[in-house]
Amino acid sequence: MRICLIAEGSYPYVTGGVSSWIQMLVSSMKEIEFVIYAISAKNDEGLTYKYEIPDNVVEIKDIYLDIDDNKKVKSKVKFNLTDIEKEVIGKFIVGEYFNWKDLFDCINRLKNVNTVDILMSEDFFDVVSDIASKYYPHIIFNHFFWTIRSMMMTVFEVLKSDIPKCDIYHSVSTGYAGLVGALGKYYNKDSKFILTEHGIYTREREEEIIKADWVKGYFKDNWIRYFYNLSRAAYTYSDEVYSLFEKNKKLQIELGCDRNKIKIVPNGVKLDRFKNIDTKKDDESIIYIGAIVRVVPIKDVKTIIQAFVNANEEMKNIRLYIIGPMDEDEDYTKECIDLVESLGNKNILFTGRVDISKYIGKMDMLLLGSISEGQPLSVLEGMAAKKPYITTDVGACKELLYGNDDNIGHCGIVVPVMGYSQMADAIIKLAKDEKLRKEMGENGYKRVSTYYTQEQFIENYRKIYGEI
Numbered sequence: 001m002r003i004c005l006i007a008e009g010s011y012p013y014v015t016g017g018v019s020s021w022i023q024m025l026v027s028s029m030k031e032i033e034f035v036i037y038a039i040s041a042k043n044d045e046g047l048t049y050k051y052e053i054p055d056n057v058v059e060i061k062d063i064y065l066d067i068d069d070n071k072k073v074k075s076k077v078k079f080n081l082t083d084i085e086k087e088v089i090g091k092f093i094v095g096e097y098f099n100w101k102d103l104f105d106c107i108n109r110l111k112n113v114n115t116v117d118i119l120m121s122e123d124f125f126d127v128v129s130d131i132a133s134k135y136y137p138h139i140i141f142n143h144f145f146w147t148i149r150s151m152m153m154t155v156f157e158v159l160k161s162d163i164p165k166c167d168i169y170h171s172v173s174t175g176y177a178g179l180v181g182a183l184g185k186y187y188n189k190d191s192k193f194i195l196t197e198h199g200i201y202t203r204e205r206e207e208e209i210i211k212a213d214w215v216k217g218y219f220k221d222n223w224i225r226y227f228y229n230l231s232r233a234a235y236t237y238s239d240e241v242y243s244l245f246e247k248n249k250k251l252q253i254e255l256g257c258d259r260n261k262i263k264i265v266p267n268g269v270k271l272d273r274f275k276n277i278d279t280k281k282d283d284e285s286i287i288y289i290g291a292i293v294r295v296v297p298i299k300d301v302k303t304i305i306q307a308f309v310n311a312n313e314e315m316k317n318i319r320l321y322i323i324g325p326m327d328e329d330e331d332y333t334k335e336c337i338d339l340v341e342s343l344g345n346k347n348i349l350f351t352g353r354v355d356i357s358k359y360i361g362k363m364d365m366l367l368l369g370s371i372s373e374g375q376p377l378s379v380l381e382g383m384a385a386k387k388p389y390i391t392t393d394v395g396a397c398k399e400l401l402y403g404n405d406d407n408i409g410h411c412g413i414v415v416p417v418m419g420y421s422q423m424a425d426a427i428i429k430l431a432k433d434e435k436l437r438k439e440m441g442e443n444g445y446k447r448v449s450t451y452y453t454q455e456q457f458i459e460n461y462r463k464i465y466g467e468i
Contacts, residue, residue, distance in 0.1 A: 001032050001465065002058075004166040004184060008039040008177040012049045012060065015325055015353070016294055017377040018172055018198050019051065021267060027054040028458045032465065035059045035164050039176050042066040063161050065154055065176065067115075079113055081106075081123040090127045092155075093148055094135060095225025100233045104186045107159040115156045119149050139218055147219050151226055159183060168465060169193045171234060173201045175227065178234025185237045192468045195234050196242040196265075198374030199395060200251045202231040204298070207372065232256050239468060244375035245396040265464070266396075267375045268457030271449055274385040277361035287318045287431045290363035290387075292356055292378040293370075295326045295333045300392070300418065302339055304369040307423035309343050315431045318347065321363070325353040360385045364437060365430045370394050371417050380452050383411055383444030388437050390426045392417045403447060411444030 005011075005026070011019040026034050034057045040047065043064040053060070081089070085106040091098035110118060118124060125145075132144050158176050163184045169191060171181035178195060185193040205227040209220050235241065235257040242265045243249040253259045281288055289308065293299040301322060308320040326333045340348045351359065360366075366382040366389045373395035382389050383400070389412035391397040401412035413429070415422035430437050 001168070002035065002166045003032055003168045003170055003465065004035045004037055004164055006037040006039070006169065006171040006177040006180045006184075008173055008175055009041065010172070012036065012038065012051050012053060013040060013047045014328060015050045017374070020377055021198070022172065023051050023054075024268075024270075024454060025458070025461060026057060028454070029462060029465075030054070030056050032056060033058045035061060035166055037061050037063070037164070037177075037180060039063050039065065039158075039180070059164065061162075061164060063158065063180075065158070067153055067157060079110060079117070079121070081118075081121070081127075086123060086127050089124070089152070090131055092226075092229060093128065093131055093152070093222075095222070095229060097232075100182065100236055101186070104159065104183065107156060111160050115153060115160065118156065119152055124152075136218075143216075147216075147222070151222070155179070155226075155230070163187050165191075167191055168468060171195050171238075173197060173199075174231035174234040175201045175205070176230065178238075179230050182233045182237035185239075192239045193237055194240045194242065194464070194468065195238040196244075197248060197252065198244060199372055200248060200255070202227050202255055203251065204372050228255070235261075240464070242464075245399055247396065247399070248374065265460045266452055266457065267377055267380060268452050268454040269377065269380040269384045269448060270454040271384050273357060274360070274381065277357050277385060279361040281362045285317060287315070287364045288321065288362050289318055289365050289367060289427065289431075290321045290323055290359060291367040291369070292360070292381070293322065293324045293368070294328055295322065295324060295336055295350070296329045297332050298370060298372055300369040300371050301332075301336045303392075303418050303420045303423065304367050305336060305339055305343070305345075305348060307367070307369070307420040307427060308348060309345050310421060310424035311427040311431070312345060312347055315428055318427070318431055320348045320367075321351055321359065322348065323351045323354060323356060323359050326350060327353075356381065360387065363387055365390065365427070367423070367427075368392065368397065369423065373397060375400070380448055383448040383452075386438075386441035386445045388412050388430055388440035388444065390415065390423055390430070392419070392423075400447070400452075401444075406447065406450070408447050408450075409439070409443040411440045411447060 011022040036057055084102055088098045088102040128145050128148050132141050136144055169181040169184035171177045181193045206224050209215055209223045215223055241257055241261045242263055244266055249262050291304050295301050312318055366387050368391040370392055375396040379389055379400050391414055393414050398414045401414055402410055413426040
């Protein structure tokens with residue numbers, strides 16, 4: 001069996017929950033051949049593998065969302081868009097429903113035509129011009145045309161990429177990864193396409209676009225509808241869709257996924273990894289607090305910093321370790337370091353990329369300040385290490401910490417997104433109560449060992465692959 005795992009902006013070049021999930025899945029199924037289809041934002045010579053690639057990964061195929069300068073040169077190939085092709089491109093641009101097969105057919109027919117030729121053709125210009133005059137008469141046409149062209153340039157290039165022949169295409173998100181999975185099913189009719197969503201990609205892009213400075217206000221809706229359309233391609237072509245928890249399943253249905261396709265398969269962690277970890281602290285009088293995060297905006301490290309500083313005003317014997325890579329967004333990392341310096345707090349330490357198992361045992365509690373998550377592996381790891389967690393109310397965090405009527409009890413505290421004052425109160429509460437910390441830690445271990453083990457997770461997917 002050969003499976004194509006499709007990942008956008010993650011494995012094997014970026015660490016994090018989704019990448020660790022892929023590594024765990026692939027390395028645990030040595031009987032299966034995997035092709036990794038890695039989608040990256042740009043062709044950066046500095047890209048390096050962040051994981052030891054298992055022997056059963058037979059190929060890593062890279063695709064980049066930025067366009068090679070050679071592809072921008074017009075080749076002056078003569079062609080015309082059919083009426084159906086004009087219609088489907090127009091509907092894509094305005095965000096209306098269309099049949100994705102019609103667009104796939106169009107790109108397949110024009111696969112050997114330079115994308116620049118398509119997007120600078122008279123036919124494409126006419127489509128954009130008609131849309132602009134009908135829906136956007138108040139926008140300068142030149143701005144509108146080049147914005148639409150940049151959208152379509154990326155999606156056309158993704159659709160024109162070569163798809164490896166595999167038995168199963170398994171995308172770990174919608175977006176461009178989901179589009180590639182749908183394309184694999186389109187070209188290889190006997191193959192199957194399954195989709196696992198960790199976070200809800202479409203909602204995450206929507207939040208980013210709303211906050212983004214690079215998108216002019218009047219183009220925000222266009223970009224949001226663009227990503228909604230990409231998710232619909234994945235939902236339409238997928239044979240089965242897997243969600244990590246019930247809340248995400250409901251969101252998938254809202255976004256247009258057939259409820260009959262969706263099944264819930266939670267993440268899992270290897271409990272043995274945390275069995276004999278070092279728990280001896282350098283200073284037993286200090287309460288050690290850990291945040292196992294990549295230093296990137298979506299993890300909202302600034303809220304964690306502010307919450308700790310507020311708590312530190314009352315609790316003098318606490319120390320914060322921000323544990324995780326700092327090289328993924330250097331500007332944001334600098335902002336976080338500058339914030340710590342401006343606040344004048346000497347009890348916050350950045351460890352950078354380290355072996356988490358060497359730190360987690362020494363922590364008295366753990367923090368997660370994310371503004372968006374799926375079912376975070378870092379929280380499951382903390383539960384496996386018997387550590388109480390304070391998280392924001394994102395993804396499956398409330399379900400993980402409070403349970404689903406399992407009579408196990410709470411293993412942490414959930415606070416609002418960006419709620420640094422509530423997080424500070426939670427830190428103080430746990431810092432003052434060692435008995436509560438231990439009780440929550442034991443509850444977390446009981447819950448993770450009952451419902452979220454790596455063995456359960458791997459057997460679920462082994463069964464899925466075999467049956468499909």
